[in-house]
Amino acid sequence: MLFGYPSHDLPADDISRRLNDLRVVVNAFGHQHDDPSAVCDDRVTGDIELVFYNGGIAIVEIESMILRPRRDQAIVIPPFAHHSIGTDPADPHDNYYLHFDVEPLYRREEIVSLLTASGTHFIVSPSSPDRLRGVYEAIASLIAARPPGYLAAVTGLASAIVAELVGDATASRPAVAEERARGTYDERADRVIRFLSDAIGQAVDIDSIAAACGMSRTTLHAVVRGSFETTPMRLLSFLRLRRAEQLLRSTALSVKEIAATVGFRSPYHFSSEFSNRYRVSPSAFRSANRRV
Known part of the structure; x- marks a missing residue:
């Protein structure tokens, strides 16, 4: 248990084994709130981005698909996907964003596939949003305080977020998830x-x-x-x-x-x-x- 967050208890199947073999590399993290200017237009980044919404109004466009995430939902933005994020100045969105990569890098698309396995396109609805919010808050506190070894702790917490969301995304469609986890990757x-x-x-x-x-x-x-x-x-x-x-x-x-x-x-x-x-x-x- 790290900062009160229990290890994610995925079933002992092919998905959990593959997650255990991966290393999450955090590139950027932040908390946007009470700021109507916290928007982006036709942005592209080279890593995976997870945006977890606490509230407010958000309008997200990913590769011409319009999404309206609600409180307690997460958006998955794949690498190099053109996307825009807007909000209502009268009710600015409140979200945590996490940019990350995985090692080995060639399995990054596999993780994106698992995160989107629920069939709801780029939206994941966490089963325990309050717990997930607590993990994001713990990361924010660590980055603000920067105690010795904080980057290792941030990496561990970010890995827990990815595992949690993969578990939630794949739970409703295990057959699809297993197929995507097996993949056709050449070592x-x-x-x-x-x-x-x-x-x-x-x-x-x-x-x-x-x-x-x-x-x-x-x-x-x-x-x-x-x-x-x-x-x-x-x-x-x-x-x-x-x-x-x-x-x-x-x-x-x-x-x-x-x-x-x-x-x-x-x-x-x-x-x-x-x-x-x-x-x-x-x-x-x-x-x-x-x-x-």
Whole structure:
């Protein structure tokens, strides 16, 4: 038990085993309340976002789908989903937001699938909203006080939130959840991700990636296509932008320094790629986001 929050007691099935194998990485956390300006328009981020609503009026649009979350409901915003969040100035929304990733990274889509397994699109209705609210409040208190070791405690509490919401989302449709948990993931994809993550700042090509991962070019393309629905070089570009996003959130490095660190030939190329993906410049992204 951590800060009064019991460990999530999922059944001993394939879903719980897979959750136990994952590590949650917290990128950002915050509490928005009594602020009519706390809105966003056509925003894109590279991680998973969970928004838990305490009250007020919220209008959320995710990939052209309009949602009206109520108090005690959570919204799941997948990576790179275009979304807008609005409110009524007369009754501003009150919510906690949590940005996170999972390791290994190639299983991130699996977690999004489990969080949305209830069939209610991007909305999850927690079975114990007051308990979940208490966990969010505990995270907020830790971040405000920043005691020694607080980041580890925040990670543990964030993991509990993810487990709780996955359990609630999958409880009503266990057959769908089990199917999504099993997935079709190729373990060789983890080998590719690890190499590309280590090689983010290096000049690599298809041949060097294939050789480092112990695969032929054909096998490499098949593994990456099967697990990520993209090509190896596009996957590398994605990882570079994700690393750049983390550096923009958490360091004072200049945009030029970040571009070089993550392997872009020029800051202009980096800014163009980042803006195309996130619909905002690196500098504007840094201004609008803050790290835990």
